[in-house]
Amino acid sequence: xxxxxxxxxxxxxxxxxxxxxxxxxxxxxxxxxxxxxxxxxxxxxxxxxxxxxxxxxxxxxxxxxxxxxxxxxxxxxxxxxxxxxxxxxxxxxxxxxxxxxxxxxxxxxxxxxxx
Amino acid sequence: xxxxxxxxxxxxxxxxxxxxxxxxxxxxxxxxxxxxxxxxxxxxxxxxxxxxxxxxxxxxxxxxxxxxxxxxxxxxxxxxxxxxxxxxxxxxxxxxxxxxxxxxxxxxxxxxxx
Numbered sequence: 001x002x003x004x005x006x007x008x009x010x011x012x013x014x015x016x017x018x019x020x021x022x023x024x025x026x027x028x029x030x031x032x033x034x035x036x037x038x039x040x041x042x043x044x045x046x047x048x049x050x051x052x053x054x055x056x057x058x059x060x061x062x063x064x065x066x067x068x069x070x071x072x073x074x075x076x077x078x079x080x081x082x083x084x085x086x087x088x089x090x091x092x093x094x095x096x097x098x099x100x101x102x103x104x105x106x107x108x109x110x111x112x113x114x115x
Numbered sequence: 116x117x118x119x120x121x122x123x124x125x126x127x128x129x130x131x132x133x134x135x136x137x138x139x140x141x142x143x144x145x146x147x148x149x150x151x152x153x154x155x156x157x158x159x160x161x162x163x164x165x166x167x168x169x170x171x172x173x174x175x176x177x178x179x180x181x182x183x184x185x186x187x188x189x190x191x192x193x194x195x196x197x198x199x200x201x202x203x204x205x206x207x208x209x210x211x212x213x214x215x216x217x218x219x220x221x222x223x224x225x226x227x228x229x
């Protein structure tokens with residue numbers, strides 16, 4: 001069984017400040033890792049993903065994440081946030097397998113950017 | 116290339132009625148997934164389908180819920196005899212057959228049960 005823990009349910013931050021959203025996972029097999037963003041009353045949009053290779057992954061909107069296998073973490077970072085980054089962010093994992101399989105999501109972190 | 120389409124976007128039902136939610140995957144995608152998001156919670160997997168086959172339904176409630184993905188037409192998530200606890204956002208995602216590493220999500224259907 002897999003699980004994803006997002007330790008912070010809400011993260012308030014001022015505009016232009018850096019931010020880190022934490023994600024830890026638990027799995028008995030190798031996994032793929034994802035971050036999705038959800039704007040109010042909308043669906044989920046893929047921010048970035050880690051499948052293999054370099055542990056530092058760059059995504060859209062200036063976000064990046066680093067896969068740390070020993071700490072089973074995949075924290076999301078942005079050096080300078082904008083008001084428009086206000087949204088819900090979800091970390092997700094799925095089994096490392098040649099066939100498709102379900103995503104297991106964390107409970108989400110609400111990023112609130114203020115002036 | 117149009118994205119994943121879901122309709123209706125909003126659905127209101129009274130207790131005991133049936134709800135039918137439709138999902139059209141992206142062109143060329145043959146894998147469909149349904150997830151449910153309860154208020155203030157993350158998404159929970161319900162079912163994974165390929166054309167005419169249910170691959171994984173480990174997240175589906177045992178009663179009242181069913182899903183299909185026919186050879187022609189959209190995938191359907193059907194909830195019979197809805198109860199207030201079924202009120203949630205239901206998201207559909209799709210992925211391609213050979214590079215199934217990423218799921219692309221639709222805008223969701225928000226079901227309200229009165």
